[in-house]
Amino acid sequence: xxxxxxxxxxxxxxxxxxxxxxxxxxxxxxxxxxPREQALALAAAIVEAREQVRPCSVCHNLTDVEPCAICRAAxxxxxxxxxxxxxxxxxAMEKTRxxxxxxxxxxxxxxxxxxxxxxDLKVRELLARIGDATAPVREVILATDPDVEGDATxxxxxxxxxxxxxxxxxxxxxxxxxxxxDYVDEVTLGRAITGRAEW
Numbered sequence: 001x002x003x004x005x006x007x008x009x010x011x012x013x014x015x016x017x018x019x020x021x022x023x024x025x026x027x028x029x030x031x032x033x034x035p036r037e038q039a040l041a042l043a044a045a046i047v048e049a050r051e052q053v054r055p056c057s058v059c060h061n062l063t064d065v066e067p068c069a070i071c072r073a074a075x076x077x078x079x080x081x082x083x084x085x086x087x088x089x090x091x092a093m094e095k096t097r098x099x100x101x102x103x104x105x106x107x108x109x110x111x112x113x114x115x116x117x118x119x120d121l122k123v124r125e126l127l128a129r130i131g132d133a134t135a136p137v138r139e140v141i142l143a144t145d146p147d148v149e150g151d152a153t154x155x156x157x158x159x160x161x162x163x164x165x166x167x168x169x170x171x172x173x174x175x176x177x178x179x180x181x182d183y184v185d186e187v188t189l190g191r192a193i194t195g196r197a198e199w
Contacts, residue, residue, distance in 0.1 A: 058129070060105040060122050062087045070102055077101040079138040083126065083157060084181070085109045085145055092181040093143065096190035101141070104129065109149040110156055118156055126157075130164060139167040141196055146171075147178045169196040 080101030144150035172195030
């Protein structure tokens, strides 16, 4: 295993989040001992997703159709926008089955230490959506992560949105401080949605 394709595959597997050397090695042996068709199917699915998935032009969630299925859904409440940091947060919110509005993905959070400011996020696009008279917005739920960056982002957005006469709420603190939404169980996140408060 000193070099060649095995070493290259190990390096690539270790680049995945949460995958260290031992986990990468387990994945490697799993892939190598599966039938060839399964390995090719996995490779093809990765390439297809990489080439076809892109941000929705409306909410900036990941999608392979334009606009995404949530933005197109007539049964969703388009007067309520839940603002999240990343596409993975939409997935976490949807698992609760508590929220029936639409989303806006900021593609990050304000983090001055990392050089990320409001202009690096999809804030202008959020304001444009709210200003669109064809879909009047009543409430914006700030569902950024409950950490320093998420709170800074929520505070910044709250100050922008409240003068527009909207109801601005923040998820209740059933979500642990310093945690990421995609690690919170469905029950806790569901309670946080229903127990949200003015921000």
